[in-house]
Amino acid sequence: MKAAAAGGSRKTKYRQLAHTADLGLRIWGATREELFENAGAALTAVLTDRRRLRREKTMEILVEAPDLEALLVAWLNHLLYLYDVDAFLGREFQVLDLSPQRLAARARGETYDPARHVAQTAVKAATYHHLEIANHHGRWQATVILDL
Amino acid sequence: MALSVKLRQVDEYRWEIPREGKMRTRGLIFASQKMLAKIQEDQSLQQVANVATLPGIEGASLAMPDIHWGYGFPIGGVAAFNLEEGVVSPGGVGYDINCGVRLLRTNLERPEVEPRVGELVNALFGNIPSGLGSRRKDLKLTVPTLHEVMRLGAGWAVKNGFGSKEDLDHIEAQGQIPGADPELVSDFAMNRGKDQLGTLGSGNHFVEVGYVLETYDEKAAAALGLFKDQITVIVHTGSRGLGHQVCDDYIKVMLKAAQKYGIELPDRQLCCAPLSSPEGQRYLAAMAAAANFAFANRQMITHWVRESFEQVLQMGPRDLGLELVYDVAHNIAKIEEHQVHGKKKKLCVHRKGATRAFPPGHPETPAAYQKTGQPVLIPGDMGRYSYVLVGTEQALTETFGSTCHGAGREMSRKAALKAARGRSIIQELKAQGIIVKGAGRATVDEEIPEAYKDVETVVAVAHGAGISKKVAKLKPLGVIKG
Numbered sequence: 001m002k003a004a005a006a007g008g009s010r011k012t013k014y015r016q017l018a019h020t021a022d023l024g025l026r027i028w029g030a031t032r033e034e035l036f037e038n039a040g041a042a043l044t045a046v047l048t049d050r051r052r053l054r055r056e057k058t059m060e061i062l063v064e065a066p067d068l069e070a071l072l073v074a075w076l077n078h079l080l081y082l083y084d085v086d087a088f089l090g091r092e093f094q095v096l097d098l099s100p101q102r103l104a105a106r107a108r109g110e111t112y113d114p115a116r117h118v119a120q121t122a123v124k125a126a127t128y129h130h131l132e133i134a135n136h137h138g139r140w141q142a143t144v145i146l147d148l
Numbered sequence: 149m150a151l152s153v154k155l156r157q158v159d160e161y162r163w164e165i166p167r168e169g170k171m172r173t174r175g176l177i178f179a180s181q182k183m184l185a186k187i188q189e190d191q192s193l194q195q196v197a198n199v200a201t202l203p204g205i206e207g208a209s210l211a212m213p214d215i216h217w218g219y220g221f222p223i224g225g226v227a228a229f230n231l232e233e234g235v236v237s238p239g240g241v242g243y244d245i246n247c248g249v250r251l252l253r254t255n256l257e258r259p260e261v262e263p264r265v266g267e268l269v270n271a272l273f274g275n276i277p278s279g280l281g282s283r284r285k286d287l288k289l290t291v292p293t294l295h296e297v298m299r300l301g302a303g304w305a306v307k308n309g310f311g312s313k314e315d316l317d318h319i320e321a322q323g324q325i326p327g328a329d330p331e332l333v334s335d336f337a338m339n340r341g342k343d344q345l346g347t348l349g350s351g352n353h354f355v356e357v358g359y360v361l362e363t364y365d366e367k368a369a370a371a372l373g374l375f376k377d378q379i380t381v382i383v384h385t386g387s388r389g390l391g392h393q394v395c396d397d398y399i400k401v402m403l404k405a406a407q408k409y410g411i412e413l414p415d416r417q418l419c420c421a422p423l424s425s426p427e428g429q430r431y432l433a434a435m436a437a438a439a440n441f442a443f444a445n446r447q448m449i450t451h452w453v454r455e456s457f458e459q460v461l462q463m464g465p466r467d468l469g470l471e472l473v474y475d476v477a478h479n480i481a482k483i484e485e486h487q488v489h490g491k492k493k494k495l496c497v498h499r500k501g502a503t504r505a506f507p508p509g510h511p512e513t514p515a516a517y518q519k520t521g522q523p524v525l526i527p528g529d530m531g532r533y534s535y536v537l538v539g540t541e542q543a544l545t546e547t548f549g550s551t552c553h554g555a556g557r558e559m560s561r562k563a564a565l566k567a568a569r570g571r572s573i574i575q576e577l578k579a580q581g582i583i584v585k586g587a588g589r590a591t592v593d594e595e596i597p598e599a600y601k602d603v604e605t606v607v608a609v610a611h612g613a614g615i616s617k618k619v620a621k622l623k624p625l626g627v628i629k630g
Contacts, residue, residue, distance in 0.1 A: 018560035022219060047280065070403065077396050084340045084389040112280075119280040119588035121561060122350030122630065124243040124392045128399065128416035129219030145219050147243050148351055148561060 010139070014042035019145060023121065024130075027142045032068070033095040035133070035140040036075060036103060040093035043076050043126075044109070046146065047083065049118045053091035056110040061103075068100040069131050072142055075103055076126035087112040123148055153193040155184075161613035165193060165209075170412070171200040176208035177215060178552075178613050183605060186558060190217035192224075198414040199227050203422070204234025206488055206495055210547055212502050213609035214556030214601065218242075220417030223501035226550040228486065229423060231494050235411065236428045237420035238402055238435070240498035241481050243395040245435055246442035247353075247386030248477040249525040249553075250319070251536065252450065253372075254457075255469030256379040258359040262625060264460055265357060269583050269626040271456035272355050276449055278348035278630040279587025287448075288343045295330040297345060301440030302475075305447035311472075315447065317514055319475040320504060320522075323443040325482070329433035333390070334397050341390030341441060346448035350591055350630030353385040354530065355453060361533060361623040368538055368619045371520040372473055380622050381470070382534060383449050384527055386479065387442035394438040398431045423496050432481070432496075439480055446475060473536070474514075474523035478503045478553035484512075486548050497548045505539030505551040505616045513539065524616050528555045528603030530584060530595060530629070531577055534622045535607045542614035551616040555603035561594040568593035586629035595629060 010030075017024030025042045029035030044050045063078050065071040082088040090107030097104040124147040133142045156164045158176075163184065165175030175196040179187060187193065192215050199221055200209035206228045215224035220239035229235055261268070277284055289297065297304045302323025305311055316322050348355065360378045363369040374380070387394075405421035405428075406413055413419055421427035454470045461468070481498045488495070506513045506522040513522040521538035528534045532555075543549050559567065573592050577584050586592040610616045 016562060018562045019217065023561060065400075066403065070400075074400075081336060081340065081389075081393065084344075114279075114587075118590075119350075120590045121594065122280045122591070124351075125396050127219040128403075128419070131416065147219060 013038040016046070022148050023146045025144050025146065029140045032140055033098050035142055036072065036095050036098060036105065037093040039072060039076060039142060040079060040090055040107060043079055043123070044089055044091065046121050046123055048089055048112070048120055050091055052117055053089055054110045055091055055108040057088060057108070059088060059090070059107045061105045061107060064102050066101065069133050071100065071103055072133060072144060073126045073128055073131060076144065079107070080123060080125065083112070121148055153197055155193065161609050165197050167200070171197055173200050173205050174208050175200055175211070177211040178213045178609055178615065179215070180605065180609050183213065183609070187215055192217045192222040195220070195222040196225065198418060199225060201414055202227070202229070202235055202237070202418065202420060203411060204229045204232065206230050207548065210550070212550065212552040213606045214501065214552040214554055216556045218500065220415055221498070221500045224552065224556060225500045226498065226502045226547055228495040228497045228548045231423050231496065234423050234496060235420035236423050236431055236481055236496050237418055237498065238395045238398045238431060239417045239419065240500050241395065241435060242479040242500050243392040244386040244479055245391035245394060246439035246477045247479040248442065248446065248475060249527055250383045250446050250450065250475035251473040251523070251525050252381040252453065252470050253374060253473050254379045255467060258377045258379060261379045265626040266583050267460045268357055268456060269585050269628060271460050272453065273585045273628045275452040275456050276346070276348055276355060276628065278628055279591070280350045282347040282349060282630065283343040284346050287346055289345060291338060294338050294342060297444045298330040298333060298437035298440050299328050300324060301443040302447040305444045305451070310451040311447050315450070315472045317516065318472040319443060320477050323447065323475065325436040325439045327433050328436035328440050330437045332430050332434040333394055333437050337390050337393035337397065340393050341388060344388040344390065345441070345445055346452065347388060348385050348449065348628070348630050349388050350587070352595060353630045355449065355628045356382045356530070356624050357626040358382065358534065358622045358624040360620050362621045364618040364620065368520045371517065372523055372536065372619060373471065374473070374536065374620050381453055382525070382527055383446050383453065385445060385449065387438045388445065390441050391438040394434050398434060401427050401431065435481060439477065443475070474525065476503050476525055484548070487545070495548065499550055501553050502550045503553045504549055505543040506549045507539050507541040507544050510544065521617070524551055526552060526554060526603060526607055529597040529600040530624055530627045531580060531582060531597030532603060535603060535618065536620040536622065537607065537610065537616040537618055540614055540617055543616060547615050551610045552606050555600035555606055557599055558601045559599040564594045564596050564599035565590065567598060568596050582624050583626040584629060591629050
């Protein structure tokens with residue numbers, strides 16, 4: 001495995017993991033807030049080429065869940081909801097407030113335009129299977145499996 | 149990991165995971181020796197064992213020959229629970245509630261259609277929105293209409309002029325799962341569904357024009373209206389964002405419910421509630437609503453398939469003969485009556501990537517197929533072939549009337565993209581006589597034929613074990629992908 005796979009590089013924000021039918025995401029962050037921000041970016045990167053997205057639209061997002069891990073799933077699924085309903089794709093994410101049961105965040109991005117954006121892999125949902133958030137040597141790491 | 153799961157060979161096609169630890173029953177896997185090596189590479193066998201720990205499970209925790217690693221339940225998993233102590237689990241149905249397949253036959257033969265396949269593919273692609281987040285600009289449903297769709301299923305489409313009464317007689321459960329309650333479907337789910345009725349979506353969903361390459365059982369093929377060289381159409385899609393949201397909403401409910409009812413979970417994705425609990429009942433009613441949306445979706449798409457053929461071939465409906473052979477659900481939980489220890493008993497049968505396969509003479513087998521058994525539709529990858537089978541008595545006694553649902557992935561999507569790098573999959577398929585049009589390059593590349601098991605090996609096990617019977621093999625000519 002490469003250094004990034006072990007989370008060795010302090011700059012790595014996320015990495016995709018192979019899974020037979022689906023796709024796993026491993027996400028890192030210096031803080032829990034950064035972990036959630038990077039998770040948003042990791043999801044967008046599955047759906048499209050994130051670099052081609054403009055910062056045109058801002059969405060305020062509030063999600064709640066019984067614990068931090070479930071909150072990560074709720075966050076990603078809410079982003080998928082915004083994509084389905086408003087065709088909104090976030091390029092950048094900012095956590096405004098985070099507790100284990102509640103996340104307030106802001107996403108900046110734009111409406112998906114098939115003429116300018118690359119459609120990559122469709123994601124049905126983030127799942128609770130093998131879901132994990134842990135702190136390794138002062139750095140936060142999350143694993144989440146997406147249903148494609 | 150999978151290596152720790154004990155496995156005992158029963159016969160050529162059957163493998164048993166003996167009951168151990170917290171398992172309440174054994175696991176039973178249908179596979180050939182050759183397939184098993186691949187199956188053991190991931191965690192799907194552990195998932196079969198995990199399902200066996202759930203309360204009220206009847207018979208074995210089953211896996212069909214296309215088993216692969218899912219999230220929670222394995223894909224290809226079948227599990228039945230009694231209504232007294234048993235549970236219902238949204239993870240045992242999946243996010244794409246009532247993802248399924250329908251097969252249409254025609255009066256047309258291959259030589260007359262083959263030169264026009266390119267035009268047909270373009271027409272289908274133009275008439276059926278597909279791809280990431282596909283939506284219909286011409287059909288946006290209001291909340292009352294959406295409720296009606298979720299109550300009536302395919303019947304809603306027929307009532308509004310999209311298809312005929314005969315279509316409904318050729319759909320599992322007549323295209324309407326009873327007990328649907330749209331009031332239990334969230335606003336979030338309805339927002340996602342309002343402009344997605346009649347859309348294909350992305351991933352492995354497709355519409356395929358093909359022909360009958362070979363028939364194995366002349367009598368059954370004739371009963372299904374199939375003959376060699378006949379043009380056929382397959383539609384594979386489900387309940388779109390509406391279904392995904394219903395699943396996600398109820399997984400949250402079930403995480404709490406599992407705790408409330410003291411159900412021990414080996415994996416959070418297996419969260420569930422007793423079938424007798426309000427949470428369990430509510431999920432079943434919301435799931436039925438989403439399943440009905442999916443039946444309506446495939447019915448609407450069928451309408452646009454018919455229109456596309458009429459446009460391109462300049463023929464009327466009677467000459468085209470685009471009739472529905474059958475429509476099956478392969479991600480669903482259903483209340484069915486089965487024999488348990490010699491007694492008739494109502495059970496909740498979860499089929500997660502598995503197809504119902506009821507035998508001849510079964511009351512739920514449609515009238516037209518009472519002598520042959522219920523048609524089972526097994527799509528393969530876009531480069532090889534698909535199969536039509538029929539249900540058997542053996543399936544009813546051994547697998548709660550279930551069989552496989554597809555080829556099953558063998559390669560991760562990541563690995564598939566890597567294998568497709570530097571190649572034009574569309575050109576490669578064209579050289580084989582298959583015209584493919586996809587909304588995005590990635591969805592075509594991820595679905596390269598070699599990413600899948602050869603569906604022939606999957607069907608050979610289902611046929612060999614007797615849980616369904618081969619009727620015909622179909623070969624693709626043109627495919628639209630999401």
